[in-house]
Amino acid sequence: MQLSLHADYALRILIYLGTHPGRLVTTQEISSAYGVSKHHLVRVIHTLAGHKYVAIQPGRSGGVVLSRDPHLIRLGDVVRAAEPNLRLVECFDAKTNTCPITSVCSLKGMLKEALTSFLDTLNQYTVADVLDRGGQRKLAGVFVNIASVNADPRRPSTSGPVHKESTRRSKAASKRDSPAPSPWKRSSSPAAKATPGEGRPPRPE
Numbered sequence: 423m424q425l426s427l428h429a430d431y432a433l434r435i436l437i438y439l440g441t442h443p444g445r446l447v448t449t450q451e452i453s454s455a456y457g458v459s460k461h462h463l464v465r466v467i468h469t470l471a472g473h474k475y476v477a478i479q480p481g482r483s484g485g486v487v488l489s490r491d492p493h494l495i496r497l498g499d500v501v502r503a504a505e506p507n508l509r510l511v512e513c514f515d516a517k518t519n520t521c522p523i524t525s526v527c528s529l530k531g532m533l534k535e536a537l538t539s540f541l542d543t544l545n546q547y548t549v550a551d552v553l554d555r556g557g558q559r560k561l562a563g564v565f566v567n568i569a570s571v572n573a574d575p576r577r578p579s580t581s582g583p584v585h586k587e588s589t590r591r592s593k594a595a596s597k598r599d600s601p602a603p604s605p606w607k608r609s610s611s612p613a614a615k616a617t618p619g620e621g622r623p624p625r626p627e
Contacts, residue, residue, distance in 0.1 A: 423540065425505060431458065431466045432504035436475060436495060439488045440549045441561045446485030454572050455565050466504065473503045492553060498545030510537060 438452050449467060453460040467486055470476045477489040488495075502508070509515050510533045513524045524530065553561070 423510065423537075425501065426507070427462065428466055428469070428506055429501050429504040431456075431463060432470055432500055433497065435463065435466060435470060435486075436488070436492075436500065436549050437552055437561065438565070439476065439486065440492045440553050441558055441565060443492075444487070446479055446483075446487050448485045451485075455568050469504050470500075475500065475503075488549075492550035493548050495549040496545045497547050497549070498541040498543070501544060502541060508537060 434456055435452060438455060439447060449460050449463050453463055467476060467478065471478050471486075474489055475495060476486050478484070478486050511530070513519045513521050513527070513530045514534075521527070
């Protein structure tokens with residue numbers, strides 16, 4: 423199983439915001455840090471905002487910030503919210519399934535069990551776990567180095583191979599995927615789910 427870039431970037435955005443707690447971060451800053459498409463990140467941020475993982479402040483001085491304590495953001499929940507397609511095989515969707523052996527095949531149940539186990543394992547960890555044990559300090563150091571390189575006037579204007587590949591994959595994923603702050607107190611309560619029917623979040627800068 424391979425996660426889509428939409429889910430991959432959702433996790434990366436939360437990690438970046440967790441590394442910069444309480445600070446409004448622009449989409450461009452995250453795009454530069456990871457060398458990925460800003461356009462795609464905007465779509466991912468809207469998904470995260472719709473599930474109340476981040477808050478968006480519009481305007482020139484605006485940005486995005488975590489709206490939950492990192493200890494309350496379970497990785498499996500994020501993947502479930504951001505992954506556009508968790509149907510591992512055709513028979514997972516009864517409306518479009520054309521497999522003739524579905525009624526007598528036990529594979530579907532086995533795959534569902536495996537998928538549930540995958541998400542349950544991820545839900546044993548939170549964004550805070552990624553940042554704990556020196557992770558936040560190490561990540562912050564890497565992001566500082568990237569920012570220094572990006573700010574170097576001697577740096578070529580063209581992107582390197584990694585950036586080009588990330589951008590190419592982002593564009594491909596954009597076609598495939600569906601559109602879509604304050605100091606924290608440690609808590610172990612389950613992450614709250616988004617309230618249905620709420621308005622679309624403002625567009626991040």
